[in-house]
Amino acid sequence: MSALIELASFNKKFADTSVLTDIDLRVSEGEVVVILGPSGCGKSTLLRCLNGLELGHSGTFTFDGQLLPANADWRRVRQQIGMVFQSYHLFPHMTVLQNVLLGPLQVQKRDAREARQQAEALLARVGLAERANAYPRELSGGQQQRIAIVRALCMNPKVMLFDEVTAALDPEMVKEVLEVILDLAQGGMTMLIVTHEVAFARAVADRILFMDRGRIAEQNDPETFFSAPQTARAQQFLERFSYVENMPKRKAS
Amino acid sequence: MASSGLELLWASAPQLLTGAGRTLGISALAILFSSIGGLLYGVLRSLGKRWLDVPLRIYLELFRAIPVLVWLYLFFFGLPIFFGVSLPAFWCAVLVLSLWGASEIGEVVRGALRSIPRGQREAGLAIGLGLGQLYGRVLLPQALKRLTPPVINVCTRLLKTSSLAVLIGVVDITKVGQQIIERTYESVLIYGFLFVFFFIVCYPLSAASRVLERRWNHA
Numbered sequence: 001m002s003a004l005i006e007l008a009s010f011n012k013k014f015a016d017t018s019v020l021t022d023i024d025l026r027v028s029e030g031e032v033v034v035i036l037g038p039s040g041c042g043k044s045t046l047l048r049c050l051n052g053l054e055l056g057h058s059g060t061f062t063f064d065g066q067l068l069p070a071n072a073d074w075r076r077v078r079q080q081i082g083m084v085f086q087s088y089h090l091f092p093h094m095t096v097l098q099n100v101l102l103g104p105l106q107v108q109k110r111d112a113r114e115a116r117q118q119a120e121a122l123l124a125r126v127g128l129a130e131r132a133n134a135y136p137r138e139l140s141g142g143q144q145q146r147i148a149i150v151r152a153l154c155m156n157p158k159v160m161l162f163d164e165v166t167a168a169l170d171p172e173m174v175k176e177v178l179e180v181i182l183d184l185a186q187g188g189m190t191m192l193i194v195t196h197e198v199a200f201a202r203a204v205a206d207r208i209l210f211m212d213r214g215r216i217a218e219q220n221d222p223e224t225f226f227s228a229p230q231t232a233r234a235q236q237f238l239e240r241f242s243y244v245e246n247m248p249k250r251k252a253s
Numbered sequence: 254m255a256s257s258g259l260e261l262l263w264a265s266a267p268q269l270l271t272g273a274g275r276t277l278g279i280s281a282l283a284i285l286f287s288s289i290g291g292l293l294y295g296v297l298r299s300l301g302k303r304w305l306d307v308p309l310r311i312y313l314e315l316f317r318a319i320p321v322l323v324w325l326y327l328f329f330f331g332l333p334i335f336f337g338v339s340l341p342a343f344w345c346a347v348l349v350l351s352l353w354g355a356s357e358i359g360e361v362v363r364g365a366l367r368s369i370p371r372g373q374r375e376a377g378l379a380i381g382l383g384l385g386q387l388y389g390r391v392l393l394p395q396a397l398k399r400l401t402p403p404v405i406n407v408c409t410r411l412l413k414t415s416s417l418a419v420l421i422g423v424v425d426i427t428k429v430g431q432q433i434i435e436r437t438y439e440s441v442l443i444y445g446f447l448f449v450f451f452f453i454v455c456y457p458l459s460a461a462s463r464v465l466e467r468r469w470n471h472a
Contacts, residue, residue: 053375079381089376093394102390103380148376155380 003062004029004159004190005050010059012042012049012214019045021214023059027159027192032185034193034201034222037211038237043194046211047161050192051081064158079107082152086164088144090136090151096123097132100151108155115154122150126180142173146180153184160184162193166200178204198241202226210234258442265433272429273450275343279425280412282347287354287411288404294355295362296388309359316356322417324349329421346418354411361403365396398469405462409455426450 005027012020020042027033035043048054049061052074061068063077090099097119104115123129126146136144145165152160162181166174178200185191185204195201201208201222208225210218212233218225229235262269294313297305316324328349333339340348369392377391416427424432430443 051379053378074378075381075383078379083379085372085376085379087370087372089370089372091373091376091391091395103382106386106390107381107383151380 002029002065003027004031004064005192006060006062008060008062010049010056010061012045012054012056019214020049020056023216025209025216027190029158029190030188032189032191032193032204032206033209034195034205034207035209035211036195036198036201036237037217041211042214043211044163047083047163047192047194050159050161051078051083053083075107079103079155080158081161082155082157082159083161084145084148084152084163084165086167088136088141088148088168090144090148092136095133095135096128096139096147099136099147100154103151103155119150119154122153123147125183126150127176140173141169142176145169145173145177149177149180149184159190159192162191162195164194164196166195166197198226198238210237258439261433261437261439261442262446265429268429268433269426269446272424272426275423276412276415276425276427277454279343279346279350279415279418279423280408283350283354283411283415284408286347286351287358287407290351290355291358291362291404292393294359295366296393298359298363299366299392313356313360316353321349321353321414322420324353325417325421342418342421342423345421346415346423350411350415350418353414354407357407357410358404361400361407362396365400366392368399369395402462402466402469405458405465409458412455412458413451 003026005025007023007025010020010023010025011018023046035046037043045054049056050063052068052072055070064080068077090096091102094102097116100119100123101112101115104110104119105112108115120129120132123132126149128143128146128150131139131143131147136147139147149160149165165181166177169177174197178197181191181193182204193201193204205222208218208220208222209216210225210229210231210233212231218229218231218234220230225234226238229238294309298309325346328340329342329345332345373391373395374387377387382391416425418425419428419431427447430447434440434443
């Protein structure tokens, strides 16, 4: 398989602080990579570097066989790399359909009827066909996030980036969003997913990337990573999750 | 008195209308240019580029710190001396009011753009929007609600401040009033008329701004 995304000795700094250090990463077409790690380890920054919202300081970023320098045509790249954010960021002054069609019509200049058909098909796929003319404020968080996914998908991207897309949702809405992502994985979409949902990571990932302090500390297939983490940091990280999941019942006084 | 007062106003109507036309003309042009300039200023400031911010801040602080009247004198008497350019008083007033108004509206636009969550900009960029599309389709439409009421207030201030143009010789409605008073000594009547004139022009604007503010705050 050819690498769709390739980072080599990639570094990123904010002021003098190193946020990403010597990142080497290859993601093949159709691969689902889940990025885990403690807060502030650089997971989100890594995703944001992949569509030019942040720029690296050194190292190389190759996308689909093309080397992308800092002054690359990011507008073109972004059309092929969909991104979904933690807080959805739907455009509040537009209806659902307008949100979804803004990119296809204004950026890609596609035929209105064809784009609309695709938008409606995608909305149906995430179970929101009836809400096409609603405004974001009329929708629940889970619905808004599914629309945000459709907005990215309607550009026909080669890769989808998910930045903690369930972190802002009420627990009962997490499922509906994760199911959409799972469905995309089944369909062969290449994805990089930053999440705190460990069980979901295990279910969806082809590979787990564990980051710590701006470095890739460990990467492995999910079974190996969760059953036998190689680094002490990863062990600690997983222990905290299993502690929450297996929390003992408080003794009645 | 009452009938002779009305008769005087009636007799002076052509003169008053010309003056009113000039006042409204200066104000309308200044509002138009201020809005265009203010929009440009606000967008440029929101880009966060240092080389743009420095000159724009200097411009802003100059128009904040120096009274409009002084600017009027500076342009009216200074331009011919320093640059050999002499503008008619009417256009000089339009220019100074526009520059002042643009700094005021510009700050309103900048504030409104800043109040939009950063995620909106990123979501727009992430689907490949260019800067023009990002502002035209995503950021400015959202800012419009927040900036309309305060911009209307700037407009009423422009209208009122336009009366300073008298001091560089524009025969606007205030000046016409003074001329009639010098001829007839009917100061109460004429100033009363000016009072009503400005109130009738400005009040609907400020009322509209209040209504919009209330309606949009609830939406």
